[in-house]
Amino acid sequence: MSERRGYRSKAPTPALERLATYFAALSDLKRSHPETISSADIEERTGINAAQFRKDLSYFGEFGRPGIGYITDELQSRIARILNIEKIQPVLLVGTGNLGSALMGYPALRVGNFQIVAAFDNNRQKIGRRLWNLTVQDIADLTNANNDLHAKIAIITVPAASAQDVAEQLIQAGIRTILNFAPTALRLPPDVMVRNVDFMQELAVLSFHLPDNENH
Amino acid sequence: MSERRGYRSKAPTPALERLATYFAALSDLKRSHPETISSADIEERTGINAAQFRKDLSYFGEFGRPGIGYITDELQSRIARILNIEKIQPVLLVGTGNLGSALMGYPALRVGNFQIVAAFDNNRQKIGRRLWNLTVQDIADLTNANNDLHAKIAIITVPAASAQDVAEQLIQAGIRTILNFAPTALRLPPDVMVRNVDFMQELAVLSFHLPDNENH
Numbered sequence: 034m035s036e037r038r039g040y041r042s043k044a045p046t047p048a049l050e051r052l053a054t055y056f057a058a059l060s061d062l063k064r065s066h067p068e069t070i071s072s073a074d075i076e077e078r079t080g081i082n083a084a085q086f087r088k089d090l091s092y093f094g095e096f097g098r099p100g101i102g103y104i105t106d107e108l109q110s111r112i113a114r115i116l117n118i119e120k121i122q123p124v125l126l127v128g129t130g131n132l133g134s135a136l137m138g139y140p141a142l143r144v145g146n147f148q149i150v151a152a153f154d155n156n157r158q159k160i161g162r163r164l165w166n167l168t169v170q171d172i173a174d175l176t177n178a179n180n181d182l183h184a185k186i187a188i189i190t191v192p193a194a195s196a197q198d199v200a201e202q203l204i205q206a207g208i209r210t211i212l213n214f215a216p217t218a219l220r221l222p223p224d225v226m227v228r229n230v231d232f233m234q235e236l237a238v239l240s241f242h243l244p245d246n247e248n249h
Numbered sequence: 250m251s252e253r254r255g256y257r258s259k260a261p262t263p264a265l266e267r268l269a270t271y272f273a274a275l276s277d278l279k280r281s282h283p284e285t286i287s288s289a290d291i292e293e294r295t296g297i298n299a300a301q302f303r304k305d306l307s308y309f310g311e312f313g314r315p316g317i318g319y320i321t322d323e324l325q326s327r328i329a330r331i332l333n334i335e336k337i338q339p340v341l342l343v344g345t346g347n348l349g350s351a352l353m354g355y356p357a358l359r360v361g362n363f364q365i366v367a368a369f370d371n372n373r374q375k376i377g378r379r380l381w382n383l384t385v386q387d388i389a390d391l392t393n394a395n396n397d398l399h400a401k402i403a404i405i406t407v408p409a410a411s412a413q414d415v416a417e418q419l420i421q422a423g424i425r426t427i428l429n430f431a432p433t434a435l436r437l438p439p440d441v442m443v444r445n446v447d448f449m450q451e452l453a454v455l456s457f458h459l460p461d462n463e464n465h
Contacts, residue, residue, distance in 0.1 A: 046454060049453070049454045049457050050447075050450050050453075050454055052453070052457075053447075053449065053450040053453030053454065054432070054434075054447075054450060056453065057432055057449065057450075079433070079434060080433070080434030080435075080436055081434065115457065116453045116456055116457050117456045117457055117459055118453065118456055122452075122456055124452070131350075131351040131354040131355060132351045132352075132355065134347075134351070135347040135348045135350070135351030136348075136448075138347040139347060139348060141449050142449075145449075147449070147452045147456070185459050185460075186452065186455055186456065186459070193273075209459060209460055210455035210456070210458060210459060211455075212448060212451050212452060212455060216270070216273055217295070217296070218270075218295060218296030218297065219296075220296055224460070226455060226458045228451040228454060228455055230446055230448055230451060231266075231269075231270075232352075232428060232446055233269065233273065233357050233358075233361075233363070234266050234269040234270060234273075235428050235444040235446060236338075236340070236363045236402065236428060237265070237266075237268070237269030237272065237332045237334065238262060238265045238266055238269065238444060239402055239426035239427075239428060239442060239444055240332055240333045240334055240338055240363070240402065240426070241265050241268075241331065241332050241333055242426060242442045243333055243401050243402070243425060243426060244401075244425055244440070
């Protein structure tokens with residue numbers, strides 16, 4: 034049951050997204066299934082069908098034992114290793130407005146595998162204030178701060194007009210992957226990955242699909 | 250320049266997402282471009298190239314005038330009509346924890362085309378409390394409340410374990426489209442559309458792609 038490197042890098046992004054879902058589900062299911070677990074158990078919990086689950090795992094190696102299913106702990110730690118979340122991943126956050134501070138307080142981002150370890154702002158009213166166990170730092174100190182923290186992941190929760198500038202500062206400070214909540218497309222070097230969350234855009238897509246939309 | 254109905258319904262979802270981006274960009278660009286605007290202006294603002302912009306519009310009809318470009322107001326209102334955001338769309342929110350109340354305070358969800366008009370919770374400590382100009386209501390009053398509000402869109406910001414139940418209550422209350430922040434797959438009737446925002450999953454995908462991930 035070795036990890037096949039070349040094979041793994043071809044995993045499509047939706048399979049990775051589902052892997053994250055399986056990992057989260059296993060954290061819950063460990064209580065009721067401390068020894069072994071089946072693909073049917075995963076399906077019941079996540080809504081993702083068992084055949085899809087088995088196919089997703091197959092991108093990453095061989096899992097499971099005939100007649101047994103999966104050893105719960107082993108399944109969870111192998112997925113953690115694949116997703117690179119065995120060790121706690123420190124995360125920086127920039128922009129401590131409503132959304133940024135809500136994320137800072139989100140339980141999974143305080144005690145889980147991803148932890149927001151520092152928060153930055155350019156607003157004098159925010160800098161130096163205590164928010165969720167962290168003291169908001171001046172964005173100007175970003176590179177110095179990350180020299181100690183070695184975070185590679187950052188969350189951007191600043192207004193659209195500031196996001197590009199903030200992204201560039203983060204990259205200079207050593208960040209290589211960005212979760213962007215600002216409603217703008219970031220222009221980044223090819224070795225930096227970004228995932229965008231634009232819920233206003235999601236609402237617009239939903240609105241288009243409303244049944245009484247006569248323009249549809 | 251008529252809207253072609255059959256043609257429009259074939260627009261791929263990424264084109265709809267970009268339409269929402271163009272609409273948001275036009276709200277800003279109206280100040281500097283009160284009369285006409287070009288696809289190059291849109292490209293500069295959004296990062297989406299001009300040829301893609303023109304192609305996206307082509308799903309929905311004919312736009313633009315040779316030698317002129319686009320009439321700014323007209324372009325914006327036609328996009329609003331397509332996305333069904335000409336009138337204010339009332340939105341319900343369920344789950345007034347950190348994330349839910351951050352969304353309630355998000356400026357675009359207070360004064361834009363989508364407005365959170367009511368917020369619900371099952372937590373006695375929250376019900377009756379004033380949050381961002383709204384009084385948090387008991388989820389048990391959902392159907393009654395929506396009989397007056399006629400909202401078709403709802404946002405779910407409750408824990409994963411409660412989300413399915415909340416979704417079913419929302420559908421009974423007349424909701425037809427859901428923006429789901431709970432990290433779980435909702436099982437919904439085929440005529441109800443859901444868009445999922447799972448930022449923990451986004452972080453896991455980013456983590457997988459970190460350059461020092463030796464499992465990659």
